[in-house]
Amino acid sequence: xxxxxxxxxxxxxxxxxxxxxxxxxxxxxxxxxxxxxxxxxxxxxxxxxxxxxxxxxxxxxxxxxxxxxxxxxxxxxxxxxxxxxxxxxxxxxxxxxxxxxxxxxxxxxxxxxxxxxxxxxxxxxxxxxxxxxxxxxxxxxxxxxxxxxxxxxxxxxxxxxxxxxxxxxxxxxxxxxxxxxxxxxxxxxxxxxxxxxxxxxxxxxxxxxxxxxxxxxxxxxxxxxxxxxxxxxxxxxxxxxxxxxxxxxxxxxxxxxxxxxxxxxxxxxxxxxxxxxxxxxxxxxxxxxxxxxxxxxxxxxxxxxxxxxxxxxxxxxxxxxxxxx
Numbered sequence: 001x002x003x004x005x006x007x008x009x010x011x012x013x014x015x016x017x018x019x020x021x022x023x024x025x026x027x028x029x030x031x032x033x034x035x036x037x038x039x040x041x042x043x044x045x046x047x048x049x050x051x052x053x054x055x056x057x058x059x060x061x062x063x064x065x066x067x068x069x070x071x072x073x074x075x076x077x078x079x080x081x082x083x084x085x086x087x088x089x090x091x092x093x094x095x096x097x098x099x100x101x102x103x104x105x106x107x108x109x110x111x112x113x114x115x116x117x118x119x120x121x122x123x124x125x126x127x128x129x130x131x132x133x134x135x136x137x138x139x140x141x142x143x144x145x146x147x148x149x150x151x152x153x154x155x156x157x158x159x160x161x162x163x164x165x166x167x168x169x170x171x172x173x174x175x176x177x178x179x180x181x182x183x184x185x186x187x188x189x190x191x192x193x194x195x196x197x198x199x200x201x202x203x204x205x206x207x208x209x210x211x212x213x214x215x216x217x218x219x220x221x222x223x224x225x226x227x228x229x230x231x232x233x234x235x236x237x238x239x240x241x242x243x244x245x246x247x248x249x250x251x252x253x254x255x256x257x258x259x260x261x262x263x264x265x266x267x268x269x270x271x272x273x274x275x276x277x278x279x280x281x282x283x284x285x286x287x288x289x290x291x292x293x294x295x296x297x298x299x300x301x302x303x304x305x306x307x308x309x310x311x312x313x314x315x316x317x318x319x320x321x322x323x324x325x
Contacts, residue, residue: 006226010163010304011085011311015319019300025169026160027296034288036176041285043187044201049278051198054134056281057122058142060263065110067255069150072102073157074302075248079240080161081306084226088310096158096220097233098240100151107150114143126270131277138198145206148213155216161303162226167219175212179204297324 010018044051076099083091114121118136127135152175156168182204189195196203220229262284269276301324308317 006164008163010307011313011316015304015316015323019297019304019320019323022163022165022303023297023300025165026299027293028169029156029172030292030296031289032172032176034285034292036179037285037288039180040183040201040205041282043184044198046188047197049274050128050130051134052278052281053127053131053274054122054136055138055198055201056277056284057125057127057131057135057266058139059281059284060125060259060266061114061121061139062142063259063262064256067252067259068106069103069153070255071248071252072099072106072154072244073248074251075099075244075246076102076154076158077161077299077302078247078306079244080158080227081163081303082310084162085307085310086312089228092162092227093229093233094237094240095244096155096162096227096229097235098237099158099244100154101234101236102241102244103150103154104147107147111143111146114146115140118143125267127277128274131274134198138202141199141202141206145202145209148206148210151213152209152216155213155220157299159216159219159225159227160299161306163303163307164225164227165300165303167225168216171212171215171219174215175208178211179208182207300324 008021010022041052041055044055076095079095080092080099083089083095118139119132122132122135122139152171156171159165159168183201184190185193186196186200186204187198188200193200217229219225220227222228266277266280269280301320304320304324305317308314308320
């Protein structure tokens with residue numbers, strides 16, 4: 001990959017050209033994610049509608065957790081992009097380190113909750129016991145590896161915010177290739193692998209996310225992107241953490257509102273039986289395709305706005321925002 005990709009100044013040149021150049025790898029990442037979650041459900045579907053419905057319940061619980069993730073991501077994106085635009089590499093590294101720490105702490109907390117309270121949480125929907133059992137099997141494994149996902153996500157979005165969107169796309173390609181390759185072997189017990197059912201689907205994610213987290217940390221610590229992370233950047237800095245959360249809290253509340261609506265809708269669907277629940281679960285995953293372009297373009301717009309504000313170019317930041325819209 002050309003080093004020119006690391007030298008590009010996103011605060012100069014064509015606004016629309018820069019926006020498209022920044023955004024297309026981010027759109028690709030979102031589309032790839034949408035493909036993977038649907039393909040995963042296809043393999044789970046081989047186990048029957050009860051398995052699909054059980055995993056669908058877990059998806060509903062994951063949504064509010066991801067809402068907190070996105071709040072941290074949006075808050076850190078605003079800070080990292082502004083520091084990058086101002087050319088303050090030291091503060092960029094500190095902000096990246098704090099976002100990774102926040103993701104790690106949040107992931108550790110939710111790991112305990114998800115593993116220990118799986119059945120109790122899923123039973124709140126009033127679903128059949130066999131659906132809850134399938135969901136709990138998936139949930140325990142998924143949450144046991146949640147820290148890997150948190151580090152992977154925070155690292156990728158931090159790199160994007162610094163102005164390098166290509167390397168996160170490559171990391172995501174590698175991660176999701178591993179996920180998709182392992183999934184049928186672990187779900188259905190192909191070749192020498194045991195048949196783990198829905199737990200196998202979660203296990204394939206955990207393994208892939210763990211490898212992805214190692215890769216993203218290697219890229220950050222080796223300086224193979226616009227950010228070079230050091231161990232000192234991973235020391236807690238409460239002031240920076242609070243500033244990240246302060247910016248991200250409105251986003252968390254906004255996304256939690258959406259997740260509450262999804263939970264209420266599923267509670268209405270539950271009395272109609274397992275087939276209705278499994279159909280709804282499939283539709284929820286298909287919806288990821290609808291939002292992929294908006295999330296990717298919105299991410300590129302956020303980076304452009306933040307970097308131009310950091311470079312003291314508010315008019316150009318405003319143009320970037322309207323162009324993205």
